Amino acid sequence: MSKVNILSLLAKKQNQQKFAMVTCYDASFAQLVEKAGIDAILVGDSLGMVLQGHDSTLPVAVSDMAYHTACVSRGCHRPVIISDMPFGSYNTTEQCLNNATSLMRSGAHMVKLEGGSWLCDSIRQLNRAGIPVCGHLGLTPQSVNVLGGYRIQGREDSQAKAILDDALALEAAGAALLVLECVPRKLAAEITSALKIPVIGIGAGNETDAQVLVLHDLLGITEKTARFVRNFAEGSSSIADALGRYNDAVVNGSFPADEHSFD
Template identity: 65%
Template sequence: MRAVTINTLQAHKAAGDKFAVITSYDACFANVVEEAGIEVILVGDSLGMVLQGHDSTLPVSVSDMAYHTACVRRGCSKPLVVTDMPFGSYSSTDVAIANAVTLMQAGAQMIKVEGGAWLLDTILALTERSIPVCGHLGLTPQSVNSLGGYKVQGREPKQAQAIIDDAKQLEQAGASLLVLECVPADLAKKISQALSIPVIGIGAGADTDAQVLVLHDLLGLSSHTPKFVRNFMNGSDSIQQALSSYRDAVKSGEFPSAEHTFAG
């Protein structure tokens, strides 16, 4: 696998070739992910729950994200490394720029932000400063208190249309990728077809351009397994084999299946 860039992922979408994304938080696992041929590593603020033991992502700091991003970059050279901007770190454009610079200097090649139209000016300002941006719509974990819990989003027609509108505006503002989390499969398919940028699904059906899972969920290490997760350690002799099986299942369209998908 050659070093993955934004152009690589854009070419995958244009050719109809799916690609795999997985979270990683340290050099050891980053190296294993790279060896499995997975194209994108997300240094997710999910580390707050997976590694730090919190019940949400909200306590994670920019320093936490910078530390883990640096660890990941020391462990790999080929996957594209995308780092989450944690809660409160992009509350204004100036704050977002300063914190994004910190994460890019730590080794991120793109940053990810959660939210819709209110982020347009921020995304434009970041991309103007050569900071690539990945958007995130649907279930946005940093908004868990506003959403009333971890619930599927976009089942009501008005809410679905709002997500479609936000997705189009994020692309127009300069976002290079978009994550859709916990939305009905038909909505995710519609958005993926409407956008020219690659769409990465998690709990969003099989018709997105890519899939992402939390590493520890995929390996069956989490105490609570969401509906959209498949344990790839089942039938695998090693972590390396489990990751390769995940990659292959994403690329073939075998994963996610109907049992991992939400209906409208």
């Protein structure tokens, strides 16, 4: 299979072909993700909770992200590798560019930023420097203290409009992908239809262009998971089999089902 890139993911959206993304933090799992045919890997700052034992993503440093990005990049060759910019690493355009450059040098093909239209200047600057950007709207875990916890976003009309407006602004600024987390599926469908770039959902229904899950969640390792998670290890013969079943379920549209979505 040929190497995945931004243009091939865009072509999938245009051809209405869904694709899967999974978080991954090391070379061994990256190799299994690649063998399963999954198109994109997110080196997520969720590692703060999954690997480091914190109760949020906030303690994660750029050095942590660079280390795990390098590990993942050594374990696979085909998937697009997206690296999270951690909390406090992109408060200014200059800071954003410096830290994003570090992650790209570690092996990322793209960086992910949480936030709305206030990021547009940074996205334009990153694009000028040759660094593609994935946006992240809806429930943004780095802002959990502002949001008042891990809650569904966009149920009120004014909030839904603000998320849609932010999505359009991020695309106009040059974002190449967008993650939508924990928003009503009707809003996710509207945003997916409105944008030309691929939209990746997590807890956002099945009408987005793609889905992402945390590796440890979909393998049943995490003790307590969110409603939008399905344990693909149940009934699987191996980790590789579970990852393949996840990829197949996303591509054929059977995951997420109604029980994994929010109205």
